[in-house]
Each structure stands twice: as C-alpha cells, then as structure tokens.
Amino acid sequence: MTETPKDKSLDWPTLLKDNTRSGGQGQQPARPPERAIWQFHAGSSVRSAPILQDRILYVTSVGGLVHAIDVGTGTSKWKFQAPGQIHSTPSLSGNRLLFGCDDGKVYALDRHVGNKLWEAASEAEVWASPVVSNGVVFFGSADTKVYGVDAATGSQRWVRELGGRVYSTIHAVEHRLYVGCGDGRVYSLDASSGTVLWSTLTGQGIDSSPAVDGDLVLIGSEDFWVYAMTASAGEVRWKYETGLGIASSPAVSGDLTVLGSKDGFLYALETQTGRLRWKTVVGEVVTAPPVIGHGVVCIQAGGTFALDCATGKVVWQAALAGAVQAVPVLAGDNIYLASLSGEVYALR
Amino acid sequence: MDRRTFVKASCMGSASLLMPGGLDPKVRAEVTPPSVPQVELRGLLNYNPSPLGMPGLFPSRVIEIRQPNAIVRNRISQPIVRHMLEHAMQELTGEKSASAAWARFVEPHDIVGIKINPSGAPACCSSPEIVREIVASVQSVGVPARNIVVYDRYSYEMDIGSYQTLLPPGIRIVGIQEAFVGDTGYEPSIYCDANCFGEWETRSFMASIVAHELTKIINLPTMKDHSAAGVTGALKNLAYGTFNNVARTHRAPHSFTSPMIGLMCTVEPLRSKAVLHIMDGMRQVWHGGPLTQVQDFIDQPGILLAATDPVALDTIELEAIETKRRERGVPSLWQHDANSITEDSGEFYRNASKNLFFRQPGHIAAAGKLGLGVGDLKQIDHRVLSA
Numbered sequence: 159m160t161e162t163p164k165d166k167s168l169d170w171p172t173l174l175k176d177n178t179r180s181g182g183q184g185q186q187p188a189r190p191p192e193r194a195i196w197q198f199h200a201g202s203s204v205r206s207a208p209i210l211q212d213r214i215l216y217v218t219s220v221g222g223l224v225h226a227i228d229v230g231t232g233t234s235k236w237k238f239q240a241p242g243q244i245h246s247t248p249s250l251s252g253n254r255l256l257f258g259c260d261d262g263k264v265y266a267l268d269r270h271v272g273n274k275l276w277e278a279a280s281e282a283e284v285w286a287s288p289v290v291s292n293g294v295v296f297f298g299s300a301d302t303k304v305y306g307v308d309a310a311t312g313s314q315r316w317v318r319e320l321g322g323r324v325y326s327t328i329h330a331v332e333h334r335l336y337v338g339c340g341d342g343r344v345y346s347l348d349a350s351s352g353t354v355l356w357s358t359l360t361g362q363g364i365d366s367s368p369a370v371d372g373d374l375v376l377i378g379s380e381d382f383w384v385y386a387m388t389a390s391a392g393e394v395r396w397k398y399e400t401g402l403g404i405a406s407s408p409a410v411s412g413d414l415t416v417l418g419s420k421d422g423f424l425y426a427l428e429t430q431t432g433r434l435r436w437k438t439v440v441g442e443v444v445t446a447p448p449v450i451g452h453g454v455v456c457i458q459a460g461g462t463f464a465l466d467c468a469t470g471k472v473v474w475q476a477a478l479a480g481a482v483q484a485v486p487v488l489a490g491d492n493i494y495l496a497s498l499s500g501e502v503y504a505l506r
Numbered sequence: 507m508d509r510r511t512f513v514k515a516s517c518m519g520s521a522s523l524l525m526p527g528g529l530d531p532k533v534r535a536e537v538t539p540p541s542v543p544q545v546e547l548r549g550l551l552n553y554n555p556s557p558l559g560m561p562g563l564f565p566s567r568v569i570e571i572r573q574p575n576a577i578v579r580n581r582i583s584q585p586i587v588r589h590m591l592e593h594a595m596q597e598l599t600g601e602k603s604a605s606a607a608w609a610r611f612v613e614p615h616d617i618v619g620i621k622i623n624p625s626g627a628p629a630c631c632s633s634p635e636i637v638r639e640i641v642a643s644v645q646s647v648g649v650p651a652r653n654i655v656v657y658d659r660y661s662y663e664m665d666i667g668s669y670q671t672l673l674p675p676g677i678r679i680v681g682i683q684e685a686f687v688g689d690t691g692y693e694p695s696i697y698c699d700a701n702c703f704g705e706w707e708t709r710s711f712m713a714s715i716v717a718h719e720l721t722k723i724i725n726l727p728t729m730k731d732h733s734a735a736g737v738t739g740a741l742k743n744l745a746y747g748t749f750n751n752v753a754r755t756h757r758a759p760h761s762f763t764s765p766m767i768g769l770m771c772t773v774e775p776l777r778s779k780a781v782l783h784i785m786d787g788m789r790q791v792w793h794g795g796p797l798t799q800v801q802d803f804i805d806q807p808g809i810l811l812a813a814t815d816p817v818a819l820d821t822i823e824l825e826a827i828e829t830k831r832r833e834r835g836v837p838s839l840w841q842h843d844a845n846s847i848t849e850d851s852g853e854f855y856r857n858a859s860k861n862l863f864f865r866q867p868g869h870i871a872a873a874g875k876l877g878l879g880v881g882d883l884k885q886i887d888h889r890v891l892s893a
Binding site: 203220302323364402442498 | 580581627628629634661662665666668670671672673675684799
C-alpha cells in the first residue's frame with residue numbers, strides 16, 4: 159500500500175488509531191521495515207504515542223513541546239511549547255489537536271498552524287489522552303476527577319470525582335464512558351452528565367485504558383489480571399492472570415484481545431471467553447499498548463516487535479524506540495515510532 | 507562557612523578509607539584495582555547540620571520485622587505491612603503509638619521527601635503499599651499531602667513502577683530527570699568531584715529538590731545485590747539517587763562505589779535531611795541486582811527493617827544477602843576472583859556465579875568510618891521481631 163495525500167484510511171487520529179481502539183486493523187506492517195526514511199529529534203523524551211492525520215505526524219514530548227512533522231520530509235511544520243511537561247498522547251477532532259499537560263490543563267491547538275484555541279483546567283496533571291465524542295472532550299486527571307468539556311470552546315459541561323488518580327484514557331461508546339482509576343475500580347459514566355452508572359473493583363490501581371467489544375469492557379489492572387466486564391452492568395465475565403502488574407492497554411481485533419504485562423509477555427486472549435490463544439515474551443517489561451495490523455501485532459518493548467496475530471511468533475523485530483507508553487503508528491508501507499530517548503523514526 | 511572539603515587520606519583521619527592499600531583486604535592479590543582518586547566534596551554553604559542527620563537519633567539500632575504472609579505470590583498485603591511498619595517504628599523509637607514514633611522525625615511544617623528505589627521495577631522496587639503507609643504516617647503527624655514528595659532520579663523508572671497511579675491523590679510524584687540525559691534539576695554549587703576513570707565530566711551534582719526544597723527525607727531502599735556496590739541499600743539509594751553522573755564511578759570490572767557512596771552521603775544537606783530509613787525487604791534480590799527481572803534470583807521473605815543509622819541497616823542487609831548466596835551455593839559478594847568476571851551481561855543475568863564488576867561491599871564499612879553509622883556487626887543492636 160502506498161501513501162497518497164488523500165488516503166484517509168492511513169489517518170491515525172488518536173490513541174490506538176481511533177475510538178474503537180482497534181489498533182489500526184487493515185494496515186499492513188507484515189513486512190519488516192528495511193530502512194529509516196528520516197529521523198527527527200523531539201528535544202526530550204517521548205512518553206506518549208504519536209498520531210497521524212493528512213500526512214502530518216503529531217508528537218508530544220516531556221519537555222513540553224508539541225511537534226507537527228511532515229511525514230514526507232521528516233521536517234517540522236510547526237511546534238508549540240506548553241507550560242509543563244507532556245505525557246499525554248494527543249488526539250484530533252476536526253481542526254483541533256488536543257492534549258493534556260502536567261500543568262493540569264488540556265489544550266486545544268489549531269492543528270494546521272499550532273495556535274492555541276482554548277484550554278480547560280483540572281487541578282493536577284493530565285496524562286491521559288483526551289477523547290472526543292459528540293462534540294464533548296472527555297479526560298481524566300490526577301486530581302481524581304473526570305471532566306467533560308465542550309470541544310468547540312473548552313467550557314466545562316460537567317465534572318465527576320472518582321476515588322483515585324486517573325491516568326487511564328477514557329473509552330467513549332455512544333452515551334457511555336469507561337475508564338480505569340487509581341482506586342482500583344473500573345467506572346462507567348453517563349457521557350452527558352458524568353453520573354456513575356456502575357463501578358467494579360479490581361485488586362489494585364489501574365493504569366490501563368479500556369477497550370470495548372460488543373458488551374464487553376476489556377482492561378488490565380496492576381493486580382496482574384486482565385478483566386472482561388459487561389459494558390451494561392460491570393459484571394466480571396472472565397479474568398485472566400498474568401505474571402505481574404498490567405499497565406498496557408488492550409487492542410481488540412477479530413476474536414482476540416491482545417495486551418502486554420510487566421512480566422514481559424504479550425498475551426492474546428479470546429475476547430469472549432478469556433482463553434489464552436498464545437503468549438510470547440517480547441521484553442523484560444511491557445507497559446505500552448500493542449496495535450494490531452493486518453494479521454500482525456506490533457508492540458514497543460525495549461525494541462519494536464511484530465508478531466503473527468494467529469500464532470504469536472515474532473515476524474520481525476527492530477532494535478529501535480525503547481518506550482514506556484509509545485505505540486507504533488502503522489500507515490501503509492510506513493511505520494512511525496517515537497522513543498524514550500526523544501527520537502522519532504519513519505521506517506519503510 | 508565554606509563547606510568545601512578536599513577529601514584526602516591525610517585530612518580525614520581515615521587513611522585506610524582512601525588509600526589503595528586500605529581497600530577491602532579480601533581483594534585477591536591477582537586483582538590490581540586502580541588507584542582511588544582524590545575526591546573533592548562541596549556542600550551547601552552556611553548549612554547548619556541537624557542532630558537528626560545520619561546516623562540519627564538511634565545509632566546502631568536496627569529493627570527487623572518478619573511476616574512471610576506479607577507477600578503472597580508477589581502480592582503485598584496492605585493491612586499486614588501497615589501493622590509491620592507501626593510495630594517497627596514503635597520498637598525503633600520506644601514510643602507507645604505509631605504517630606508518636608513518627609513525630610520524632612517529622613513536624614507538621616516539614617516538606618517531606620520519600621526517596622524510593624524504582625530501579626529494577628517491576629520485579630523488585632520500593633513497594634507502593636509501603637510508600638502508601640509512609641505517606642499515611644507522615645500525614646498522621648500533620649503534614650499536608652501537598653508537602654509530601656515521592657521522588658527518585660529517573661522518571662521513566664517511576665513510570666514503569668506505576669507509582670503515579672498507585673499512590674494517594676494530592677502528594678507530588680517527582681522524577682528529578684528524564685531518561686539518560688539532562689542535568690537540569692541539579693544544583694551546580696553542590697557536588698562531588700573525582701576523576702575516576704578519565705571521564706570528561708568529573709563532577710556529580712546534588713539534586714536541587716534535596717538541596718533546597720525538602721526539609722526531611724524518609725529513605726525507602728530495597729534489599730538487593732548490586733553488581734558493583736555489593737548491595738544496594740540505604741546508603742546507595744541516597745547517594746546515587748541524589749547525585750547525578752554516578753555511572754562514571756564504574757568501569758568494568760572496577761568500581762569506586764567504595765568510597766564514593768559514603769562520601770556523597772556526608773554532603774550537606776543530604777546528611778542532615780535523611781532522618782529515617784525504612785528498608786523494603788518484601789522481596790530480596792540475591793543476584794543480578796540492581797536491575798534483574800529474573801524471578802529465580804528474587805525471594806519473597808516479607809521483611810521490613812527500620813533504622814536511623816544507614817550503615818548499621820546496610821550491614822544487616824549485606825549479611826542477609828550473603829547468607830542467601832551461601833544457601834544457594836554461589837560466590838560471596840566479597841569474592842574478587844578474576845575468573846568470575848564476565849563482559850557478557852546476558853551471562854551475568856543467567857549465571858549467579860558470574861559478575862560484571864569486582865563488587866565493593868566494603869562501601870558500607872567505609873561509610874561507617876566517615877561517621878555515618880556503625881558497621882561492626884557486634885556493635886549493632888539488631889532486634890528481630892515477628893509481626
């Protein structure tokens with residue numbers, strides 16, 4: 159597949175490609191990259207995932223810089239200096255680029271030129287990625303609250319206090335939100351009011367961001383378990399125990415849910431039953447989310463690995479882009495990686 | 507007063523500490539260590555040392571409390587560690603209540619730093635459950651959450667440990683620097699200068715947060731083998747977790763962790779602010795430290811230790827790791843046999859008889875000679891309790 163400027167299927171506008179957290183199904187990373195097209199230094203460590211739209215790659219860095227990089231040339235189109243560190247993966251909504259900042263605010267920039275459009279305040283750092291649904295931006299904060307703000311103006315629609323810090327990125331489905339929390343609970347909120355519809359306790363705090371497949375909410379917990387809960391009531395349908403805590407977020411494709419654990423394994427579980435299909439060790443520790451392409455799972459864990467989705471066998475690996483939370487962006491023949499050391503790579 | 511101090515054998519009254527001939531006597535004859543460099547220390551100007559500073563209120567006293575049920579299948583029980591910490595603190599201080607015990611070290615107006623050890627996360631790092639109990643204990647004295655800072659040097663290691671998610675709201679969680687590079691966050695006027703192996707930057711600078719912001723430090727090391735230092739405990743967690751540019755003190759197979767660890771701990775205001783050391787022995791790494799993720803080398807004894815004297819505490823830790831290695835039939839931490847050295851880190855992580863450096867467990871006794879505490883086992887008041 160070759161990129162063209164109008165090929166919208168290559169866009170990757172939010173964490174794990176889109177709000178379904180599908181992780182880029184239909185893309186084709188099955189062949190190993192043969193060369194780096196370009197390399198870009200972000201100025202400081204990158205602890206978030208890049209996103210892509212209209213051949214512009216958006217990358218946030220811990221030094222507080224937001225970069226818009228032309229993927230054709232690997233050069234900066236614009237950059238924006240935020241007042242604090244940035245750990246948040248950005249997301250796109252229309253012409254707005256959204257991201258959270260350690261100064262407690264979520265910023266909206268004009269994605270074409272990098273000008274600030276609005277800001278919305280919380281009372282502590284925002285590491286989660288803002289999620290947009292039906293004209294509302296949803297985000298959690300370390301101040302223990304979840305916010306809903308107007309996507310056009312940033313004005314607050316509602317705020318809901320939970321029981322712990324929120325670093326999990328919200329999953330929005332129709333009129334419901336799902337999010338993990340540092341108090342160990344998975345919450346479902348009403349998207350229009352923030353009212354808690356249900357909450358289900360796990361055994362430890364939650365870093366992981368949920369995926370939703372049908373009536374199942376899928377999420378990992380620092381208590382070592384992967385959970386599948388009913389989206390309607392939060393009842394635990396199944397759970398699967400890994401060897402250590404889970405910070406990685408699940409990617410769902412076909413009948414499989416794939417996520418990593420701090421025990422170094424990537425796990426593929428049958429979404430409906432929780433039965434293990436395969437597990438493969440990919441590093442000493444896995445904290446980043448995987449993405450699923452055309453029959454291939456990609457994960458950054460020390461290096462970058464691609465595994466056969468059916469068997470878990472490593473198809474290729476590249477000793478690039480050590481990561482804590484970065485996710486490769488799969489776009490046709492190209493793969494874009496951001497690294498803990500602050501390098502951004504375009505591979506083909 | 508200018509606390510600039512040139513540390514030379516002749517001026518410290520501890521010649522054996524720094525002279526090559528005074529290095530650990532168990533160093534075998536065939537190993538010729540490089541000469542110990544001259545070290546220059548510069549502390550904070552006009553700083554008035556605190557009587558709470560190392561070795562603190564209870565020199566030579568180490569409280570050890572054991573409860574195997576505190577950790578089961580790698581999961582730590584919050585209620586059990588709460589009870590263990592309360593019990594240990596009362597025994598350490600002789601106070602009737604845990605809050606009274608904590609009040610010996612912390613006052614409501616303090617800015618309290620909790621120095622964790624996240625290196626080695628997730629397999630063995632300062633347990634969030636114990637950090638939570640320390641936070642609650644400090645709050646019980648009247649310190650507001652906003653004045654409690656959980657910190658370490660590398661923020662990416664703290665991320666891997668998920669401390670941000672797992673610790674209570676309101677407290678600050680600070681990584682002094684990003685991964686790998688950067689010297690912002692360090693105070694340029696406070697340093698330890700030594701040319702160890704011809705490196706271009708010979709200074710290690712103290713973290714600004716320690717120099718200027720915190721008023722008390724609660725140190726939370728883990729119990730781990732360390733391929734260069736012998737063990738990493740209270741002293742190393744403070745020294746190499748406060749000063750930057752410390753990897754330069756190792757060049758395989760040699761290491762100057764002795765005497766550098768102890769020397770760094772003497773620098774004010776670090777020495778005065780580090781008032782209490784809680785050692786997390788829920789897990790115990792007997793080989794492959796400090797970073798191993800190999801579970802075969804990590805036991806789960808469920809131990810907690812408390813002391814104000816880091817030298818006494820680390821001496822007990824050293825004995826524990828030595829004992830464990832004896833039980834496992836692997837060489838002593840003191841062994842300096844050139845045949846045990848490997849350049850292959852993979853082999854080191856597979857084979858407990860191999861090491862990357864000649865370990866320097868003598869750094870603990872060296873710190874004792876600097877007045878930081880008691881390193882003679884016979885003089886240590888080691889009280890072992892069961893929860």
